[in-house]
Amino acid sequence: MDALTLVEKIATRFAVGLAPGQPVRQGDFITIRPKHVMTHDNTGAVMPKFKQLGAKGVLDPRQPVFAIDHDIQNVTPENLGKYAKIEQFAREHGIDFYPAGTGISHQVMVEQGYVVPGSMVVGSDSHSNLYGALCCLGTPVVRTDAASIWATGTTWWQVPPVARCLLRGRLRPGVVGKDVIVALCGLFNHDEVLNHAVEFAGEGVAGLTIDQRMSIANMTTEWGALAGVFPFDEALRDFLLARADYFAAGRRPGTRRPDSLGGYTRADVEGWWRGAADLRADPDAAYAIELDIDLSTIVPCVSGPNDVKTLTTLPEIEARRVAIQKAWLMSCVNARYEDLAQAATIVRGKRVAPGVEFYLAAASADVQSRAERDGHWGALVEAGAIALPPGCGTCIGLGRGTIKAGEVGISATNRNFEGRMGDRNGQVYLGSPAVVAASAIAGYICAPTRFDDARATIAVRRPHRAAGDSPDRSAAVSEGASVVAVIDGFPPVVRGRLWFMDRDNLNTDGIYAGKHTYNDKMTPAEMAAVIFENYDPDFRPHARPGDVVVGGLNFGTGSSREQAATALKHFGIPCVIAASFSETYKRNAFNNGFVVFECPELVAFLRGQPAAGPAATSRLAGEVEIDYRRSVLTLRPAGAPPPPPREFAFTPLSPVAQELVVAGGAEEVVRRRLA
Numbered sequence: 001m002d003a004l005t006l007v008e009k010i011a012t013r014f015a016v017g018l019a020p021g022q023p024v025r026q027g028d029f030i031t032i033r034p035k036h037v038m039t040h041d042n043t044g045a046v047m048p049k050f051k052q053l054g055a056k057g058v059l060d061p062r063q064p065v066f067a068i069d070h071d072i073q074n075v076t077p078e079n080l081g082k083y084a085k086i087e088q089f090a091r092e093h094g095i096d097f098y099p100a101g102t103g104i105s106h107q108v109m110v111e112q113g114y115v116v117p118g119s120m121v122v123g124s125d126s127h128s129n130l131y132g133a134l135c136c137l138g139t140p141v142v143r144t145d146a147a148s149i150w151a152t153g154t155t156w157w158q159v160p161p162v163a164r165c166l167l168r169g170r171l172r173p174g175v176v177g178k179d180v181i182v183a184l185c186g187l188f189n190h191d192e193v194l195n196h197a198v199e200f201a202g203e204g205v206a207g208l209t210i211d212q213r214m215s216i217a218n219m220t221t222e223w224g225a226l227a228g229v230f231p232f233d234e235a236l237r238d239f240l241l242a243r244a245d246y247f248a249a250g251r252r253p254g255t256r257r258p259d260s261l262g263g264y265t266r267a268d269v270e271g272w273w274r275g276a277a278d279l280r281a282d283p284d285a286a287y288a289i290e291l292d293i294d295l296s297t298i299v300p301c302v303s304g305p306n307d308v309k310t311l312t313t314l315p316e317i318e319a320r321r322v323a324i325q326k327a328w329l330m331s332c333v334n335a336r337y338e339d340l341a342q343a344a345t346i347v348r349g350k351r352v353a354p355g356v357e358f359y360l361a362a363a364s365a366d367v368q369s370r371a372e373r374d375g376h377w378g379a380l381v382e383a384g385a386i387a388l389p390p391g392c393g394t395c396i397g398l399g400r401g402t403i404k405a406g407e408v409g410i411s412a413t414n415r416n417f418e419g420r421m422g423d424r425n426g427q428v429y430l431g432s433p434a435v436v437a438a439s440a441i442a443g444y445i446c447a448p449t450r451f452d453d454a455r456a457t458i459a460v461r462r463p464h465r466a467a468g469d470s471p472d473r474s475a476a477v478s479e480g481a482s483v484v485a486v487i488d489g490f491p492p493v494v495r496g497r498l499w500f501m502d503r504d505n506l507n508t509d510g511i512y513a514g515k516h517t518y519n520d521k522m523t524p525a526e527m528a529a530v531i532f533e534n535y536d537p538d539f540r541p542h543a544r545p546g547d548v549v550v551g552g553l554n555f556g557t558g559s560s561r562e563q564a565a566t567a568l569k570h571f572g573i574p575c576v577i578a579a580s581f582s583e584t585y586k587r588n589a590f591n592n593g594f595v596v597f598e599c600p601e602l603v604a605f606l607r608g609q610p611a612a613g614p615a616a617t618s619r620l621a622g623e624v625e626i627d628y629r630r631s632v633l634t635l636r637p638a639g640a641p642p643p644p645p646r647e648f649a650f651t652p653l654s655p656v657a658q659e660l661v662v663a664g665g666a667e668e669v670v671r672r673r674l675a
Helices: 006-013 043-052 077-093 105-111 126-134 143-152 177-187 203-207 210-218 234-248 266-274 314-320 337-347 365-373 376-382 433-442 524-528 563-571 583-591 600-607 655-663 666-674
Strands: 029-032 036-039 064-067 096-098 120-123 137-140 155-158 162-168 197-201 227-229 289-294 301-303 311-313 326-329 357-360 408-411 427-430 458-461 493-500 548-550 575-578 595-598 619-627 632-637 646-649
Touching (some): 006 137, 006 227, 043 077, 064 077, 105 120, 105 126, 120 126, 126 227, 143 583, 177 289, 177 301, 177 311, 210 234, 234 266, 301 314, 326 337, 326 433, 337 433, 365 376, 548 619, 563 583, 583 655, 583 666, 655 666
Parallel strands (some): 162 197, 197 227, 326 357
Antiparallel strands (some): 029 155, 301 427, 493 619, 619 632
């Protein structure tokens, strides 16, 4: 058998329908049967999808896990009623359920033993990458996929290109996992790992704690990756043995079944360790790209404001004395025991600066209990931190502590997209727990330790490809362009006005604000009425049904919320074109019968055209005709006099993609399969 990466090996384990001995390769479309599928508050939105499929029951009740975490500060009768319905559904179908207050879903999945080395665990949440810290192929799926897995045990997945990230050296004192991933996002910020799975390797891995690995794996999402996987080494073995002792003591929260798959024994861990040789990439495995970073050269940095990939070192930003009004120590990336202990050490005996609100929420009740026992929680509260329940809350702009217009905040969360944590006119920086704690005390962004202003040592290696290995896209359209079969019901030609949104990494918070995500009562018309409000509030009043939207690179990055696609569909936008898409956004779009496709040459052309008026967030760029038979679009640019029309080729839409659109989405495709 040819050499395989670790990701390819795990994907092969969980693929369904392969021929004996057939390996899975990067780029393959496969059917997967994951070990578990996690849903949280969005379980309430998956349930009606599942019922609409016509399934007679959950195929394997041991596969789903429900963990409530996002809107837990909302104690309205409507929200509490939704949670009660989720718990009742779990009870009726024999599914493990963790109520509000247990903790953030990803932390619960790790703490309660659902994530183990060599497994594939998916979640209806974009930060399911976190599971990779435990040598698990953790990756996000969307709500439609979750319903399909409940009904059939399976869903579709395309194996992404695999990147190898070598971590060399050791972190200097005071530098933590959050600093590593912030540095990776800021230093490799040209889509090097966009829609890749990243395998971390090198001697530097051994010096990272499991908590630090969880921080890094979690934020590979913000880096643009679909997964971030660490190796199975002695540090992970020791972590798993400690958890096995916890399970043996019977300290297990939540509503669980006696035969739950959560948890494991010491014997299980030792068995996995004996087979660890099968959980390593082969020495000559092929990677799409290889990256290097020397951990010893990293100094604490911050991202932002309002942009994960804008990097500033602490020495540089400290010199500017950026005043803050808010600080947040919370979220699935940075609210574990190590984080709380480090922050407590910094604030002990001090007080939060006047005019600063410092919000605190543990990753789980288990983490908070341990921090309380050891005095760390008390130290933070005594310093003036405002305690919130263990959950997502402010990270997604829900509950107390959201940012207001004109305020500046420093956060230990994983995202600082414009408008995500409150008002779009507030500014949010990201940093480590140490930076957040020190800044809350000082009243401006700073670190507790002095560092020299140095640049990290990095390297990028791309594999050599012979000419012809991968087709070269060209904006030129030949006279003999091949004709693609268009299935019945799919429009062969679409015409409309073209709106250009000249922004790379336009995130789902900008397309459909987080504050609406868990309002399941919003009608299609109400959803359509709030599109792009965090990106361009002036777009919707001037747009009309039939308009086509064009974005930049990595359109739809961020949260896995499907409304960022369905709300555009409800408005009447027939398709979105971009230079590239977040893979999760693309998956949501086609799973809901909404067309998206890539045409980087069109975006490059539009960026070279002068705007007709003053610079705007969105602008009408002309009229477009999309010919799906020829896989060609014709742009009639705006202008006076109008420039001549231009043609651009795009990758043909496959019959599989067309079928999803004609059927109205993957739900109907699964429904037909069940019937």
